[in-house]
Amino acid sequence: MSIVTLLPFIVLIGAMFLMTRSAKKKQQQAAEMRNQMQPGTGVRTIGGMYATVKEVGDDTVLLEVAPGVHALYAKNAVGAVLDDDEYNRIVHGDGDLKTDTTVVPDDASSLTEADAAAADADAAAVEDAKIDLGKKDTADEAGDAAKADDKRDGDTDAK
Known part of the structure; x- marks a missing residue:
């Protein structure tokens, strides 16, 4: 075997030695600190x-x-x-x-009229932008499914 082949192994072993040495040193320092x-x-x-x-x-x-x-x-x-x-x-x-x-109060007592108007406008925009989660469609489909089941069962009261 040549030295070129062994060089990566030598470097790897050296790096491992240095890492374990520094870890031991840190552990010893921590133990000394705790003992003091x-x-x-x-x-x-x-x-x-x-x-x-x-x-x-x-x-x-x-x-x-x-x-x-x-x-x-x-x-x-x-x-x-x-x-x-x-x-x-x-x-x-x-x-x-x-x-x-600088102290910033948590309550809205320090808001100016312009700040309060802007906050109201933001709240209104959020109210207008409500997202439809499709619950109404799900309820309609469930009702349609119940009607279909009634028709299959021969129930004449289903509308």
């Missing part, structure tokens, strides 16, 4: 819930998900251990947030 959890630390679970660590066991962690509400999770369910600043910024809204503070 202490009571009072803010965490995010793999489901996206933010909570505060209350107790840390061997395989489990007790999280406070709301004031006075505690839940027991597996350590593997912790997706990230957060810095205090990041946790407070996300959970409590503390810190320098660059967001739009």
Whole structure:
């Protein structure tokens, strides 16, 4: 066998080695992160819930998900251990947030007369554009079928 024939196999084995090595490295980093959890630390679970660590066991962690509400999770369910600043910024809204503070009401009290007229026109257009689902045709066909059955049975009352 020549080196040219073996080259694809060598490249494949090398790629597999690199992928498994990086996966092991990520697993070790995640295990170290979970082992560094202490009571009072803010965490995010793999489901996206933010909570505060209350107790840390061997395989489990007790999280406070709301004031006075505690839940027991597996350590593997912790997706990230957060810095205090990041946790407070996300959970409590503390810190320098660059967001739009414009408030848009959910009710229609802020609509102008032109907006209300446009909304009424849109509602009227939707009312006019109702789709016929053919239920009337189905009912007529069912009635015709019943009449045909009556005629076949010899029922003289069928009209």
